[in-house]
Amino acid sequence: MNAHVKARPAQHVEDDALVASGARVIEIEMQALQMLRARIDGEFAHACRLLLACQGRVICIGMGKSGHIARKIAATLASTGTPAYFVHPAEASHGDLGMITDADAVLVLSNSGETEEVLTILPMLKRQDNVMVAMTGRPQSTLARHAAVHLDVSVPLEACPLGLAPTASTTAALAMGDALAVALLDARGFTSDDFARSHPAGCLGRQLLLHIHDVMHRGDEIPCVRSGASLSHTLVEMSHKRLGLSAVIDNDDRLIGVFTDGDLRRALDDSAVDLRTTAIDRLMTRDAKTIGPERLASEAAHLMETHKISALLVVDAEQKVVGALNIHDLLRARVV
Numbered sequence: 001m002n003a004h005v006k007a008r009p010a011q012h013v014e015d016d017a018l019v020a021s022g023a024r025v026i027e028i029e030m031q032a033l034q035m036l037r038a039r040i041d042g043e044f045a046h047a048c049r050l051l052l053a054c055q056g057r058v059i060c061i062g063m064g065k066s067g068h069i070a071r072k073i074a075a076t077l078a079s080t081g082t083p084a085y086f087v088h089p090a091e092a093s094h095g096d097l098g099m100i101t102d103a104d105a106v107l108v109l110s111n112s113g114e115t116e117e118v119l120t121i122l123p124m125l126k127r128q129d130n131v132m133v134a135m136t137g138r139p140q141s142t143l144a145r146h147a148a149v150h151l152d153v154s155v156p157l158e159a160c161p162l163g164l165a166p167t168a169s170t171t172a173a174l175a176m177g178d179a180l181a182v183a184l185l186d187a188r189g190f191t192s193d194d195f196a197r198s199h200p201a202g203c204l205g206r207q208l209l210l211h212i213h214d215v216m217h218r219g220d221e222i223p224c225v226r227s228g229a230s231l232s233h234t235l236v237e238m239s240h241k242r243l244g245l246s247a248v249i250d251n252d253d254r255l256i257g258v259f260t261d262g263d264l265r266r267a268l269d270d271s272a273v274d275l276r277t278t279a280i281d282r283l284m285t286r287d288a289k290t291i292g293p294e295r296l297a298s299e300a301a302h303l304m305e306t307h308k309i310s311a312l313l314v315v316d317a318e319q320k321v322v323g324a325l326n327i328h329d330l331l332r333a334r335v336v
Contacts, residue, residue: 002075002190002324005099008196008287011256013076014078021115022117022265024159024169024309025151025159026156028157028159028167028168029159029167029168029171031156031168031172032156032168032169032171032172033172033175034154035155035156036153036172036175036176038178039151039152039153039176040297041162043149043150043151043152044151044179044180044183046149046179046182047133047149047151047180048184049182050105050131050133050148050149050189051105051184051324052184052187052188053080053131054103054104054105054131055082055103056083056101056103056104056105057084057085057103057104057105057268058074058077058082058083058084058104058105058106058107059074059084059085059086059087059099059100059104059106059107060073060074060077060084060085060107060109061086061088061092061106061107061108061109062086062089062108062109062110062118063086063088063089063090063110063118064115064119065111065160065166065292066109066110066111066115066166066170066173066230067086067088067089067109068170069170069173069174069177070086070107070109070177072174072175072177073107073174073178073180073181073255074086076154076177076178076181077177077180077181077184080181080182080184080185080190081184081188081190082181082184082185082188083184085099087099087100087118089091089120089121090117090221091117092117092121093117093120094270095119097121097124100125100128100130101296102129102130103133104130105130105131105133106125106130106131106132106133106328107133107135107177107180107292108132108133108134108135108143108147109135109136109173110133110134110135110136110141110143111136111137111153111166111169111170112137112138112139112141113134113136113137113138113140113141113143113144114138114141114142114143115143116239117269118143118247119142119143122143122146122292124143126146127230131148132146132149133147133149133150133151133274134146134147134150134151134177135150135151135153135173135177136150136151136152136153137152137153137154137169138154138156139152139154140278144314145228147153147204149174152188153169153172153173153176154169154305155168155169155172175227184233195240206232208299209336210296210333211293211294211295211296211297211299212293212296212297212299212300212314212323212325213294213323213332214315214333215294215297215325215329215330215332215335216293216314216322216324216325216329217241217243217321217323217325217329218322219325221222221241222241222247222321222323222324223237223238223241223243223245223246223247223324223325224237224239224244224246224247224249224270224321225237225247225248225249225259225280226248226249226250226251226275226333227249227250227256227280227281228277228279228280229248229279229280230277230278230279230280231273231274231275231276231278231279231280231283232275232276232277234246234248234259234280235264235275238259238261241324242310243311243324243325243326244260244261244310244326245258245259245260245311245313245324245326246258246259246260246280247260247288247321247324248280248284249311249320249321252315253320253321253322254318254319254320255290255313255315255321256281256284256286256300257280257284257285257286257288257292258285258288258289258313259280259283259284259285260285260309260311262286263283265285267283269281288313289303289307289309289313290313290314290315290317290319291312291313292312292314292315292316292317293314293316293322293323297330297333297335298335300312300325300330301327301330301335304327304330310326310327311324311325311326312325312326
């Protein structure tokens with residue numbers, strides 16, 4: 001906190017007043033966004049085309065609160081297929097302009113359009129012939145007039161009751177930045193696989209990058225018996241492989257059914273079942289839930305959750321069993 005500004009002691013305020021104050025902010029910012037919708041027009045499309053044609057990166061610039069929004073827009077662009085980064089305008093005039101090449105496009109944010117630190121570097125950007133897209137709340141401002149395209153993010157009023165703290169205006173600028181990023185994503189045909197490559201860490205990366213073949217058991221680790229095998233033989237196979245199920249295959253190695261722990265419990269309740277001699281074909285489930293090896297591991301988790309099962313067989317296009325996995329494999333991979 002500024003040393004010259006003393007914190008005032010909190011006054012007693014009723015809950016209703018706090019709720020009303022918060023609701024007012026949301027209402028004002030919703031109105032600002034509704035007004036912004038009408039400005040997604042030809043100028044917006046022009047800005048998108050300029051950024052799509054950029055052979056370098058999109059340099060996002062802003063000072064103060066606009067700088068925070070510009071930094072977030074740069075991060076969103078970079079993660080959705082448009083190479084971008086943030087340059088601080090004050091640092092730019094002290095050497096960081098060297099980060100900007102003549103192949104780069106520049107997205108400049110300033111609510112007033114008259115921010116001194118931004119205007120200071122405009123001549124150099126113009127001299128280097130950088131394509132410039134401006135995002136301001138004043139279409140007649142210096143910044144707006146010098147840009148190749150101006151995106152109007154003006155708001156009728158700030159949510160701050162003093163009309164001083166940037167609130168609705170930064171929300172509008174952030175939404176316009178998101179609109180740009182997603183429009184560019186669509187235009188580039190950016191896919192979830194592309195997205196995953198720039199998000200390799202954490203839960204999101206695992207959900208988008210990890211495939212079934214990365215986590216499944218294969219080869220001799222797959223519990224599997226042939227049609228006609230006895231229940232006792234199947235139980236030995238399940239016990240050794242410890243996945244809670246066994247595939248049942250025909251003479252062409254194609255899957256014809258699955259026998260699970262649940263099927264075993266049902267068999268034990270049937271007095272007519274001889275555990276030593278009963279053929280597995282009589283007890284197996286024929287419409288087994290399966291998944292392909294190229295599917296995402298997160299899809300296996302969804303399939304297990306939907307059908308309330310704890311293990312899956314993995315089959316290829318010819319219905320031959322190529323793998324198996326259970327919920328513990330997904331837990332170890334931190335997919336769930």
